[in-house]
Amino acid sequence: MKDSRTVADKGYILLVDDQPDNLRLLSALLSERGYEPRGVINGSMAIKAAKSSQPDLILLDILMPEMDGYETCEQLKSDEKTREIPVIFISAKDEAIDKVRAFGLGALDYITKPFHVDEVLARIENYLSLRKLQKQLKEQNILFQQEISIRQQAEQALQKANQELAQSNAELEQFAYVTSHDLQAPLATITTYAQLLEQLYENQSDTQANQYIQYIVNSCLRMQNLIEDLLDYSRLKPHQKRFSPIDCNSILATVYSNLESTISKNQATIVYHNLPTVIGDSSQLVQLFQNLLDNAIKYRREEPPRIEISVELRENEYLFAVKDNGIGIDPKYFERIFQIFQRLHTPEEYAGTGIGLAICQKIVELHGGRIWVESQLKEGTTFYFTINSASY
Known part of the structure; x- marks a missing residue:
C-alpha cells in the first residue's frame, strides 16, 4: 500500500481505533490534506500492518478491547522493525497519569478527545515534516560516513603507494651506489694495466697496438667519471636535518x-x-x-x-x-x-x-x-x- 503512494501524498498514516466512525472521519480529513491513511480496528491488526508496510506515523486510540493502546505501543517499541515509528495517542482519557504512561512508553504526543481538527492536522504536519528532515539528515549522514570511508581508503592507498615508492627508490639508490662502488675496483685494475701496457709499447713501432691501448685507457677513464657522477647522483637525498x-x-x-x-x-x-x-x-x-x-x-x-x-x-x-x-x-x-x-x-x-x-x-x-x-x-x-x- 505504501509503495503505491503518489508524489502528492505527504505521508502514510496508520489509524488505530475500534470505532469505525472515528476511522472514517480521520481518514477523510487526512485524505483531503494529501496524506495516505489506513485504518485498523485493533492492536493486533495495527502491529501486523506496521510490520508489513511501515507507516510514517501512527494515530493510536487507548481504549480498545483485547489489546489496548498502551500494550500495542509497548509491543511496537519493543520490536526493532517498528520501534522508530512515531506514535501519537488519541484518547478520551484526560488524566495526567494516562499521559505520563503514554510518554513513558515512547509516545510522541497525546491528543485528548474530542479534538480540534485543525490542531490535530497541524500537529501531524509538524511531526511528519520533522520526521522527513530526520530521515534526510540520517541519509546524508550515511552518505557522509561513506564518503569519509572512501577518502580514508584512498588516503591509506596513497600512503601505502608512497611508502612502496619510497622503499623502491631507496632500494634503487642503494643498488646504484653498491653497483657503482663495486665497479670501481675492477675498473681501476683495468685502467692500471692498460696504462702499464701503454708505457711498455710507448717506444714500439706497433702504432695500432698503441692506438688500441689508448682506446682502453680513455674508455676506462670515461667509465670512472661516469661511476663517480652516478655515485654523486645516488647520494642526493632529502636532508635529514634542517637546512x-x-x-x-x-x-x-x-x-x-x-x-x-x-x-x-x-x-x-x-x-x-x-x-x-x-x-x-x-x-x-x-x-x-x-x-x-x-x-x-x-x-x-x-x-x-x-x-x-x-x-x-x-x-x-x-x-x-x-x-x-x-x-x-x-x-x-x-x-x-x-x-x-x-x-x-x-x-x-x-x-x-x-x-x-x-x-x-x-x-x-x-x-x-x-x-x-x-x-x-x-x-x-x-x-x-x-x-x-x-x-x-
Whole structure:
C-alpha cells in the first residue's frame, strides 16, 4: 500500500481505533490534506500492518478491547522493525497519569478527545515534516560516513603507494651506489694495466697496438667519471636535518677554487656581485654552481668564456641566472638535457657523462625550487633556478 503512494501524498498514516466512525472521519480529513491513511480496528491488526508496510506515523486510540493502546505501543517499541515509528495517542482519557504512561512508553504526543481538527492536522504536519528532515539528515549522514570511508581508503592507498615508492627508490639508490662502488675496483685494475701496457709499447713501432691501448685507457677513464657522477647522483637525498643559512659568496669562492685550473686554462671570466644568503645545504649548492660553471666553460666558442651570475628576490625565494656566451642549445633539447645520461654531443667532441644537469635539477628540487634553461644556438645559454631566501 505504501509503495503505491503518489508524489502528492505527504505521508502514510496508520489509524488505530475500534470505532469505525472515528476511522472514517480521520481518514477523510487526512485524505483531503494529501496524506495516505489506513485504518485498523485493533492492536493486533495495527502491529501486523506496521510490520508489513511501515507507516510514517501512527494515530493510536487507548481504549480498545483485547489489546489496548498502551500494550500495542509497548509491543511496537519493543520490536526493532517498528520501534522508530512515531506514535501519537488519541484518547478520551484526560488524566495526567494516562499521559505520563503514554510518554513513558515512547509516545510522541497525546491528543485528548474530542479534538480540534485543525490542531490535530497541524500537529501531524509538524511531526511528519520533522520526521522527513530526520530521515534526510540520517541519509546524508550515511552518505557522509561513506564518503569519509572512501577518502580514508584512498588516503591509506596513497600512503601505502608512497611508502612502496619510497622503499623502491631507496632500494634503487642503494643498488646504484653498491653497483657503482663495486665497479670501481675492477675498473681501476683495468685502467692500471692498460696504462702499464701503454708505457711498455710507448717506444714500439706497433702504432695500432698503441692506438688500441689508448682506446682502453680513455674508455676506462670515461667509465670512472661516469661511476663517480652516478655515485654523486645516488647520494642526493632529502636532508635529514634542517637546512641552514648559506652565503652564496662563500659558495662561489669554493667553486672558483675547485675550478681554478679549468678557469685559467680557458681564460674564463666569471662575474658576480654581492650574492645573497639562502637556505640550503652548502655541499649541494657548491655542486650545483660548480656543474653549471663547468658546463659554461666546457661548451665554449672560440672567444674566451664569459659567465655572469645574477640574482633577484621574488617574494620568499631568489631567482638565480647563470648566463654564458657559449655555443648555445637548440630549444628542442631543453627537456632532454635534464634527463640522466642524456648527451647532445659525443665524448670525442666534449667530455662528460650526461649526469651533471640531472644532478643540478635534483639539488634544486631538494631545495624546493625549480630549474630551467633559455638558449639559442651560437648565442649563449642562461640557466635559471630558484632557492628559498634566508628570511623564508
